[in-house]
Amino acid sequence: MGLAGGGGDARWRVFVSHTSELRDYPAGRSYVAAVERAVSAAGHVIVDMADFPAADQTPAGLCADEVRGCDVYVGVLGTRYGSPVPDRPEVSYTELEFDTATEAGLPRLMFVLDTGAENVGIPVSALIDGEFGGRQAAFRARVQSERVAQPFTDPATLGQLVERSLRELAEKQRRSSAGPGSDRAGAVVVGEVPQEPLGFQPRADLLAALDAPGPASRVLVVRTLTGMRGVGKTHLAAAYARSRIEAGWRLVAWVNAEDEGVLLAGMAEVAAGLGLQIGHDVAAAGRAVRHRLEADGQGCLLVFDNATSPDLLRRFVPAAGAARVVITSNQQAVAQLGAPVLVEVFSVDEALVFLAERSGLADPAGARMLADALGYLPLALAQAAAVIASQHLSYATYLDRLRRLPVAGLLAPEAAGQYPRGTAAAVLLSLEVVRVGDDAGACGAVMDVLAVLSASGVPRALLYAAGRDGLPGRGQPLDPVGPEAVDAALARLAGASLLTFSLDGSAVIVHRLVRRVIKENLAASSTLLATCDTAATVLDGVATSLSETWHRDRAEARDVVEQVMALYESAAACPADSTLEGRMIRLRWWAVSLLGHLGDGAAQAIVIGEQLLADQERVLGADHPDTLTSRNNLANAYHDAGRAAEAITLHEQTLAARERILRADHPDTLQSRNNLAIAYRHAGRAAEAITLHEQTLAARERILRADHPDTLFSRNNLGAAYQAAGRSAEAITLHEQALAARQRILGADHPDTLVSRNNLAIAYEDVGRSAEAITLHEQALAARERVLGADHPDTLVSRNNLALAYQDAGRAAEAITLHEQALAGRERVLGADHPDTVTSRDNLALAYRAAGRMDEGK
Numbered sequence: 120m121g122l123a124g125g126g127g128d129a130r131w132r133v134f135v136s137h138t139s140e141l142r143d144y145p146a147g148r149s150y151v152a153a154v155e156r157a158v159s160a161a162g163h164v165i166v167d168m169a170d171f172p173a174a175d176q177t178p179a180g181l182c183a184d185e186v187r188g189c190d191v192y193v194g195v196l197g198t199r200y201g202s203p204v205p206d207r208p209e210v211s212y213t214e215l216e217f218d219t220a221t222e223a224g225l226p227r228l229m230f231v232l233d234t235g236a237e238n239v240g241i242p243v244s245a246l247i248d249g250e251f252g253g254r255q256a257a258f259r260a261r262v263q264s265e266r267v268a269q270p271f272t273d274p275a276t277l278g279q280l281v282e283r284s285l286r287e288l289a290e291k292q293r294r295s296s297a298g299p300g301s302d303r304a305g306a307v308v309v310g311e312v313p314q315e316p317l318g319f320q321p322r323a324d325l326l327a328a329l330d331a332p333g334p335a336s337r338v339l340v341v342r343t344l345t346g347m348r349g350v351g352k353t354h355l356a357a358a359y360a361r362s363r364i365e366a367g368w369r370l371v372a373w374v375n376a377e378d379e380g381v382l383l384a385g386m387a388e389v390a391a392g393l394g395l396q397i398g399h400d401v402a403a404a405g406r407a408v409r410h411r412l413e414a415d416g417q418g419c420l421l422v423f424d425n426a427t428s429p430d431l432l433r434r435f436v437p438a439a440g441a442a443r444v445v446i447t448s449n450q451q452a453v454a455q456l457g458a459p460v461l462v463e464v465f466s467v468d469e470a471l472v473f474l475a476e477r478s479g480l481a482d483p484a485g486a487r488m489l490a491d492a493l494g495y496l497p498l499a500l501a502q503a504a505a506v507i508a509s510q511h512l513s514y515a516t517y518l519d520r521l522r523r524l525p526v527a528g529l530l531a532p533e534a535a536g537q538y539p540r541g542t543a544a545a546v547l548l549s550l551e552v553v554r555v556g557d558d559a560g561a562c563g564a565v566m567d568v569l570a571v572l573s574a575s576g577v578p579r580a581l582l583y584a585a586g587r588d589g590l591p592g593r594g595q596p597l598d599p600v601g602p603e604a605v606d607a608a609l610a611r612l613a614g615a616s617l618l619t620f621s622l623d624g625s626a627v628i629v630h631r632l633v634r635r636v637i638k639e640n641l642a643a644s645s646t647l648l649a650t651c652d653t654a655a656t657v658l659d660g661v662a663t664s665l666s667e668t669w670h671r672d673r674a675e676a677r678d679v680v681e682q683v684m685a686l687y688e689s690a691a692a693c694p695a696d697s698t699l700e701g702r703m704i705r706l707r708w709w710a711v712s713l714l715g716h717l718g719d720g721a722a723q724a725i726v727i728g729e730q731l732l733a734d735q736e737r738v739l740g741a742d743h744p745d746t747l748t749s750r751n752n753l754a755n756a757y758h759d760a761g762r763a764a765e766a767i768t769l770h771e772q773t774l775a776a777r778e779r780i781l782r783a784d785h786p787d788t789l790q791s792r793n794n795l796a797i798a799y800r801h802a803g804r805a806a807e808a809i810t811l812h813e814q815t816l817a818a819r820e821r822i823l824r825a826d827h828p829d830t831l832f833s834r835n836n837l838g839a840a841y842q843a844a845g846r847s848a849e850a851i852t853l854h855e856q857a858l859a860a861r862q863r864i865l866g867a868d869h870p871d872t873l874v875s876r877n878n879l880a881i882a883y884e885d886v887g888r889s890a891e892a893i894t895l896h897e898q899a900l901a902a903r904e905r906v907l908g909a910d911h912p913d914t915l916v917s918r919n920n921l922a923l924a925y926q927d928a929g930r931a932a933e934a935i936t937l938h939e940q941a942l943a944g945r946e947r948v949l950g951a952d953h954p955d956t957v958t959s960r961d962n963l964a965l966a967y968r969a970a971g972r973m974d975e976g977k
Contacts (some may be wrong), residue, residue: 130162130163130164131163131164131189131190131191132163132164132166132188132189132190132191133158133163133164133165133166133189133190133191133192133193133285134166134167134185134186134189134191134192134193134216134220134225135151135154135155135158135165135166135167135193135195136168136192136193136194136195136212136213136216136217136220137150137151137154137194137195137196137197137213138196138197138199138200138201138211138213139199139201140197140198140199140241140245140246141195141197141232143245144240144241144242144245145239145240145241145274145511146240148274148479149274150195150197150232150271150274150277151195152274153274153275153277153278153281154193154195154230154277154278154281155167156278157277157278157279157281157282157285158193158281158285160282161282161285161286161289163191163285166185166188166189168182168212168216177205177206178204178205178206178212179204179206179207179215182204182212182215182216182219183215183219186216186219186220186223186225187219187223187225189225190225190226191225191226191228191285191288192216192217192220192225192226192227192228193228193229193230193281194213194216194217194220194227194228194229194230194262195230195232195277196213196229196230196231196232196255196258196259196262196268197232197241197246198232198234198246198247198248198252198255198256198259199245199246199248199251199252199255200213200214200248200250200251200252200254200255200258201213201214201251201255203251211251211254211255211258213258214254214258217229217258217262226288228281228284228285228288229262229268229269230268230269230270230271230277230280230281231259231262231263231268231269231270231271232270232271232272233270233271233272233556233611234246235556235557235558236272236273236509236555236556238509238510238511239272239273240273240274240511263603264603269284269610270607270610270611270614271614272509272611272614273508273509273510273511274479274508275477275478275479275504275508276317276505276508276509276614279317279477280317280614283315283317290365306364306367306368306369306370306371307369307370307371307372307392307393308364308370308371308372308392308622309370309371309372309373309374309388309389309391309392310372310373310374310375310385310388310389310422311373311375311575311576311621311622311626311628312357312360312361312364312371312373312422312621312622313353313354313357313619313620313621313622313628314357314619314620314621314622314624315354315357315358315361315619316354316501316613316616316619317501317505317613317614317616319354319358320351320465320469320472320473320497321358322351322355322462322469325355325460325462326355326358326359326362328460329341329355329356329359329445329460330359330362337443337444337457337458338436338437338444338446338456338457338458339443339444339445339446339457339458339459339460340446340447340448340453340454340456340457340458340459340460341355341356341445341446341447341448341460341462342447342448342449342450342451342453342454342459342460342461342462343449343461343462343463348449348498348630348631348632349496349497349498349499349538349542349630349632350462350463350464350496350497350498351462351497351498352447352448352449352462353424353425353447353630355447355462356422356424356445356447357373359420359445360373360420360422360445361622363420363443364622367418368418368419368420369417369418369419370389370392370393370418370419370420370421371419371420371422372389372392372408372419372420372421372422373385373422373424374386374388374389374421374422374423374424375424375425375574375575376423376424376425376426376427376431376432376446377424377425377426377427377574377575378427378431379431379722379723379726380680380681380684380720380722380723380726380727381573381575381681382405382423382431382432382435383402383404383405383720383722383723384677384680384681384720384723386404386405386408386435387404387405387673387677388674388677389404389408389421390404390405390407390408391404391673391674393408393411395407395408395411395910395948402722403949403953405434405435406434406435406949406950406953407948407949407950408421408435409434409435409436409437409438409950410946410947410949410950410951411947412437412440412442413437413438413439413440413442414440414947415440416437416440416441416442416443417441417442418441419441419442419443420442420443420444420445421437421442421443421444421445422444422445422446422447423435423436423444423445423446423447424447424575425447425448425449425574425575425631426446426447426448426450426453426456427448427450427453428450428452428453429452429453429455429456432446432453432456433456436456436457444457464494464495464496464497465490465495465496465497465500466495467487467490467495470486470487470490470495470500471483471486471487471490473497473500473501473504474486474489474490474500474503474504474507474514477501477504477505477507477508478504478507478508478514479508480507480513480514482513482514485513485514485515486514488514488515488518489503489514489517489518492518492521492522492539492541493539493541493542493545494538494539494541494542496538496539496542498542498616498630498632498633499539499541499542499545499546501616502545502546502548502549502615502616502617503517503521503545503548503549504616505549505614505615505616506548506549506552506615509552509614509615510552517548520548521541521544521545521548522544524544524547524548524551526540526543526544526547529543529636529639529640529643530542530543530635530636530639538632542632542636543636543639543640546617546632546633546636546637547636547640549615549616549617550562550563550566550615550617550637552615553566553611553612553615553617557608557611559597559598559600559604560590560592560593560597561586561590561597561600561604561605561607561608562608562611562612563592563593564590564591564592564597564608565582565585565586565590565605565608565609565612566612566617566618566629566637567590567591567593567637567641567646567650568582568585568590568591568650568653568654569582569618569627569629569634570629570633570634570637570638570641570650570689571638571641571647571650571651571654571685571686571689571690572654572682572685572686572689573678573681573682573685574628574629574630574631574634574685575628575681576621576626576627576628577626577627577628577629577682578625578626578627578675578678579602579605579606579609579624579625579626579627581657581658581661581682582605582609582627583601583602583605584657584660584661585605585653585654585657586599586600586601586602586604586605587599587600587601588653588656588657588660589653590653591646591649591650591652591653593644593646596649596653609627617629617633618630618633638689638692642692642693645694647689647692647693648693648694648696648699651686651689651690651693651699652698652699652702654686654689655686655690655699655702655703655706656702658679658682658683658686658706658709659702659705659706659709661679662679662683662706662709662710662713663709665679665713666709666712666713669713669716669717670716673717676713676716676717677713677717677720679709679710679713680710680713680714680720680723683706683707683709683710684707684710684727686703686706687703687706687707690703700734700738701738704731704734704735704738704739704745707727707730707731707734708731708745708748708749708752710727711724711727711728711731711749711752711753711756712752714727714756715752715755715756718759721756721757721759721760722760724752724753724756724759725753725756725757725760725762728749728752728753728756729753731749731753732746732749732750732753735749741776742776742779742780744780744787747773747776747777747780747787748787750769750772750773750776751769751770751773751790751791751794753769754766754767754769754770754773754794754798755794757769758794758797758798758801763798763801763802764802766798767795767798767799767802770791770794770795770798771795773791774788774791774792774795777791783818784818784821784822786822786829789815789818789819789822789829792811792814792815793811793812793815793832793833793836795811796808796809796811796812796815796836796840797836799811800836800839800840800843805840805843805844806844808840808843809837809840809841809844812833812836812837812840813837815833815836815837816830816833816834816837819833825860826860826863826864828864828871831857831860831861831864831871834853834856834857834860835853835854835857835874835875835878837853838850838851838852838853838854838857838878838882839878841853842878842881842882842885847882847885847886848886850882850885851879851882851883851886854875854878854879854882855879857875857878858872858875858876858879861875867902868902868905868906870906870907870913873899873902873903873906873913873917876895876898876899876902877895877896877899877916877917877920879895880892880893880895880896880899880920880924881920883895884923884924884927889924889927889928890928892924893921893924893925893928896917896920896921896924897921899917899920899921900914900917900918900921903917909944910944910947910948912948912949912955914944915941915944915945915948915955915959916955918937918940918941918944919937919938919941919958919959919962921937922934922935922937922938922941922962922966923962925937926966926969931966931969931970932970934966935963935966935967935970938959938962938963938966939963941959941962941963942956942959942960942962942963945959
């Protein structure tokens with residue numbers, strides 16, 4: 120039948136399929152009753168076997184027709200198979216209903232009882248199916264193999280899962296019905312926007328504050344007076360972001376602003392999402408995003424989560440325009456960036472309503488005692504309610520268990536304030552409950568690994584790899600487990616409010632306060648080292664594979680760098696261990712290497728590389744090959760950052776060491792000689808650069824071959840050095856050779872070929888061969904527009920160069936047109952104050968004056 124309606128008011132017929140024991144238990148608040156409440160709360164019509172009318176049809180036929188007449192199928196599976204269908208005894212009604220929904224193409228929302236939970240509220244006599252238990256086990260396995268099922272352990276969690284799944288399905292339908300030409304279809308969502316967590320308590324007044332009308336460009340800083348984590352700042356911002364996605368806003372971007380490296384990487388992803396071609400300069404990416412939002416920010420939301428420094432953020436916050444910016448932070452200094460939206464702990468009324476809804480208990484006095492013990496902190500209350508609901512506890516029983524947990528030494532007071540003692544205990548008690556019945560130990564092990572990796576999100580693929588390699592147990596490593604087991608563990612942890620997911624489910628997000636409690640507990644139990652070691656092994660495998668494939672997914676490469684640095688921070692709390700120290704050195708080497716490949720993270724590469732080099736010199740020695748490689752990489756980062764003197768010093772040290780330890784013609788030595796020559800040329804030391812480039816080219820021609828890529832790079836570099844020194848004829852010869860070889864080997868449109876064509880054109884201009892220069896510039900511009908796009912920085916360089924060539928040839932009108940296009944592109948992509956933009960503005964002014972348009976040239 121398909122889904123009825125096309126908008127947010129669609130009212131569906133929802134078929135609820137279940138077995139009888141789930142209708143009867145737990146007494147007074149059954150699983151099926153929780154599902155029905157959720158369906159009704161979502162505004163839909165419930166269809167159930169019990170409502171079937173008397174008919175002349177066969178039972179199987181009637182059942183199938185009723186299912187086909189619905190819009191959505193909700194299946195709730197326990198351990199009993201149910202009654203076989205009289206005219207089809209090989210299947211039960213529940214299995215027949217599932218198969219019919221599958222054949223009819225209905226959306227299927229499946230929920231499977233987690234029989235490993237400590238207390239599911241069903242007596243053993245009703246839980247065990249002595250007659251058809253084998254059939255039900257096979258049916259459950261079939262459903263779970265299709266990866267459509269979510270586990271549940273108590274009625275409250277099941278109801279919340281059903282309601283959330285129906286809401287997400289409705290949103291998916293709305294997006295689909297919007298069509299490819301609609302505003303919604305063109306929406307750009309960037310970053311790991313968190314899903315709504317189970318039991319999320321909407322705080323309507325705070326959401327209204329985020330959405331309130333105000334100045335054209337609104338910057339809102341979501342923070343607390345106390346600075347404590349866990350009050351719900353991030354989830355409030357995420358709820359607003361999800362509402363803007365649902366409203367069809369053009370851009371919703373979520374950027375982790377915790378430190379400079381991840382902030383810059385996040386802004387680069389936003390730039391990519393907006394189609395801004397900024398090359399490999401992530402700082403330019405951030406500026407380009409800001410300028411785009413200042414110029415055209417209507418229907419755009421930019422969220423900076425967990426901001427720690429106003430100075431880091433200020434250069435990327437739009438100063439004008441219609442974009443909405445939300446900043447979450449627990450730092451007072453960040454408040455100066457915008458209007459404050461204060462988020463505090465729950466009020467008494469909010470806490471009591473929250474606990475009653477999640478626990479199902481009508482005990483305001485007990486709820487008040489629990490809220491007092493947990494300081495009304497939403498994060499802690501969510502975990503407490505999840506445990507109470509899953510184990511059917513009273514508030515008094517939970518409080519007793521909470522008070523008996525040893526938490527001395529955890530969550531010590533800090534500048535942000537003192538957390539209630541019960542906060543750490545609530546986290547550990549939730550984890551303890553999830554571990555009960557988890558014989559394989561996967562739940563606790565997965566949570567441990569998440570705690571030592573990035574707080575902004577961990578890709579599921581990393582956790583799958585950890586499961587495959589053997590997760591860290593609290594006593595010994597676990598046996599390998601597959602993705603299904605990892606997903607099941609994640610579902611149980613989410614049900615306990617210990618984690619949530621990104622909107623597309625690809626990343627797992629753990630609150631920073633939860634991470635801190637678990638890491639401190641790992642350290643106290645002397646198992647932090649084993650956990651960090653496991654995570655290091657997984658990351659090393661991923662980084663190794665990315666060494667050749669990084670260009671296929673730049674976002675994945677950036678994420679590995681983020682995970683490595685998060686693990687490095689976690690490992691700092693481990694006892695001294697040479698094996699882990701060696702692994703962390705290798706991982707940080709990979710991080711710097713990946714940043715070098717990406718070419719857009721010089722500032723982050725320097726921060727990582729300086730400490731890495733110091734550690735390698737201490738552990739491996741100053742002349743170890745790995746130390747020399749790190750010195751070379753750090754020198755390259757200095758060069759990319761414009762710190763020429765430091766780059767030259769390190770390159771000179773590296774070359775001298777490699778010549779002494781390796782040999783003069785070793786590939787690593789030749790690399791160092793080439794890099795030092797480039798640094799000399801950029802510093803204006805042309806004669807020294809030429810000498811080194813000549814030595815490198817001669818060695819590569821002798822050792823490799825004339826057409827080897829490294830040889831062609833040396834030929835191109837020597838040509839550039841000759842040109843800088845005014846030796847144009849020699850430069851032209853080398854550039855012609857390099858261009859011919861690159862066209863033959865790489866193709867006419869390869870980026871390296873286009874660089875050679877551009878360089879040769881400039882060399883021709885220097886000797887007055889204008890017609891040939893113009894032809895090459897025209898070819899380079901056409902190819903770059905076709906291959907890279909009209910606004911790519913290299914394309915803008917070619918447009919500028921061709922304009923200058925036209926101008927020199929007296930073709931003023933054509934030159935002015937290109938200069939105007941280049942200036943507009945650079946203002947749009949790089950911003951008004953970028954050095955290249957300033958150059959284009961000056962070039963256009965000169966062209967106007969040369970053409971007699973004096974007023975425009977001012």
